[in-house]
Amino acid sequence: LNVLRSRLLGALAAPHGVEGYFGLVRPMWSPRDRRAQLIAVRRLSADSVTMTLRPTQHWSGFRAGQFIRLTVEIAGVCETRCYSLACAEQTEGEIEITVRAHMAGRVSRYLYRHARAGMVFGLSDAEGGFVLPRVRPERLLLISSGSGITPVMSMLRTLCAEGHPGAVTFLHYARAPEAVAYRAQLAAIAARHRRVRIVLVYTRQASAGQLAGHISRAHLRSVEPAHRHAHTYVCGSPGLIDWVRAAWAEDGIEQRLYVESFLPPVLAGCASGAEGSVGFTRSGARVRSDGRSLLDQAEQAGLRPRFGCRMGICRTCTCSKTAGSVHNVLSGETSSTDEEDIQICVSVPVGDVELAL
Amino acid sequence: MGTTETFPLTSEQSEALGRELDAIRRRVLADLGERDADYIRAVIRAQRGFEVAGRGLLFFSFIPPAWLGGVTALSLSKILDNMEIGHNVMHGQYDWMKDPALNGRNFEWDNACPGEHWRHSHNYIHHTYTNVLGKDRDVGYGMLRMSDRQPWRLHWLGNPLYAALLAIFFQYGVAVHDLELDRMLAGEMTLGEKRRELSAVWQKVRQQTIKDYLLFPLLAGPSAPLVLAGNATANLARNLWAFTTIFCGHFPEGTVQFTEQETAQETRGEWYYRQLLGSANLSGGELLDVLSGNLSHQIEHHLFPDLPSHRYAEIAVDVREICRRYGLPYNIGPLGRQFGSVVGKIARLALPGRPRRGGRALQHPPEDLAHDLVAAAADRTQARVAGGALDRVLAHVAGAAVDL
Secondary structure (H helix, E strand, O other), rough: OOOOOOOOHHOOOOOOOOHHHHHHOHHHHHHOEEEEEEEEOOOOOEEEEEEEEEEOOOOOOOOOEEHHHHHHHHOEEEEEEEEEOOOOOOOOOEEEEEEEEOOOOHHHHHHHHOOOOEEEEEEEOOOOOOOOOOOOOOOOEEEEEHHHHHHHHHHHHHHHHHOOOEEEEEEEEOHHHHHOOOHHHHHHHEEEEOOOOEEEEEOOOOOOOOOOOOOOOOHHHHHOOOHHOOOOOOEEEEHHHHHHHHHHHOOOOOHHHEEOOOOOOOOOHHHHHHHOOOEEEEOOOOEEEOOHHHHHHHHHHHOOOOOOOOOOOOOOOOEEEEEEEHHHHHOEOOOOOEEEOOOOEEEEEEEEEEOOO | OOOOOOOOOOOHHHHHHHHHHHHHHHHHHOOOOHHHHHHHHHHHHHHHHHHHHHHHHHOOOOHHHHHHHHHHHHHHHHHHHHHHHHHHHHHOOOHHHHEEEOOOOOOOOOOOOOHHHHHHHHHHHHHHHEEEEEOOOOOOOHHHOOOOOOOOOOHHHHHHHHHHHHHOOOOHHHHHHHHOOOHHHHOOHHHOHHHHHHHHHHHHHHHHHHHHHHHHHOOOOHHHHHHHHHHHHHHHHHHHHHHHHHHHOOOOOOOOOOOOOOOOEEEEEEEEHHHHHHHEEOOHHHHHHOOOHHHHHHHHHOOOOOHHHHHHHHHHHHHHHHHHHHOOOOEEEEEEHHHHHHHHHHHOOOOOOOOOOOOEEEEEEOOOHHHHHHHOOOOHHHHHHHHHHHHHHHHHHHOOOOOO
């Protein structure tokens, strides 16, 4: 690998770089680009696909709870999406993600139908601040719903693999048992680890003696009465996250709550957003602002900017704003008018804005 | 203006023309997919293959056939890299793929010209102001007289010589294109204003020189002089070929140059109209298409510069049909004839005198007198000539309605 990175070879391969030659023959030998090869495919639930991937050698690893951006080529177009890793930090040289096929999800449906061993995808370094602290808390409460199970699954597996001595409560909400991809794995963990308590709650299927329906104070009392003393990690639907946020605020323990949201925040129609115009300096296009995100407006104008998560976390769509001020609906901040890189998927214009698109 | 007498379009017609061409564009955009991705990747694989084979063979260049084979393969590599890959990728023709390796914004080619400068001088300037005298710097590259509408000066006697030198050193001509050396010589700007561009050109020229004329020859040990000669020959072959195909795109007899005034208030339909009149195609076949980077379909390329180039052949069928319906010329001919016509024009324009009349397609209509009058009193810069004076006189002489 170091040979491939040498300056001499670089000078000989200019301007395309060594990558431009080896990448065509052996994508996994890439000295620069990070990629992942699919080595195993399992379908653990009716609507999901679980993929084991082997990243290229120089991939920099991850912390439990983080996500990666996976780039999949579909009909000639490289589509990039964010997926939380579901495996333990200790799994050397392999990572695992579970993708739930969404009705309108181009990438998730493609992977669900076509994923097979040997495929090579683009991979990003792991990102995201939804991680366990290095010094593990004594009590942990992991709450998830639906496909939000993956990052907390990674946390749970990591804690088990390192022999975490503290108490861990894992509370997961799903429609029905068959919708839980990791049901077997969770049962195995529960059988082996005395201090891990796993509770699966089904929202559409109640059975005697079990909790049912959506999260409530009663659920909390029954599952983890000492939740005030726990560090809580939540990933799931907006309803779940909103409820937990409110309850934790009521109890005054928000500082021990860590949230990962994988659904786009609703763009509050900012009155100032619908005034002025948005200019795209590279393409020469210009539109009257309609108050939606700059990414939406760029696409409306016929441009095809790169994007990933469309919710302000992956920074794929980051581009240079050359003039004007924007409101970041995620952070709630309004920027200065300086030239700067902004995430166009969560930025709405405040007056006239120019983007280098 | 000069052209409207011959091919007048009412504003409704040019609007309709714009709509029809826009419809072609939308149709192709909606159809982009795996076929286009496969095509460009196949060309890239072929180019990289030729390059590796060419460089490899040149290590054995003490065997004459190996030298010849090496030079041929490396020439093909450079031609494919510049023409079908670099030029088209840098147009953003494959940006929709969202593949960083095919991103028009970052792509770099095997050529002395920095990609960034090319994107400016070519994608923006040339494609926006195509054939507009004083605006489009591709008209003569600031060193040649390519139009009757450029006033004659004594130094234009060297027109054929300058053209030959430009052809031989074409990649360097392109490399300094964006520096606007002619404007520096004319004292309109200083070297200091272009310091950043100058440094980028220096970096790129150095990178290319080190690779082709230092490292690869040295690696070949005793064959170093042969490798160096081989690399120089491949660069020369690419230079001559690129010059030939590019000059066939806008300068065969029949292509039209415009003035800034004529194009000041252009609509989209009129922009299409100018691209049609200012460009010329080469008839040949698939091999010519690939090797010319589909500049054999220069007309289609200028109408739709950001559609994948391998689509031009199929688009051409519709464009020809549209031209026929609107009574517009569609300038096409075999490479030999078109290039012969360019060479003839370069030689003819070395001398003063009246432009040739008649012939195929449109010539510059009855503006000769105007042209001479204006030329006599012309300012040093083409831009100012192109401004008011020429058009006012033209309007009198030709009595023509200026509607572009």
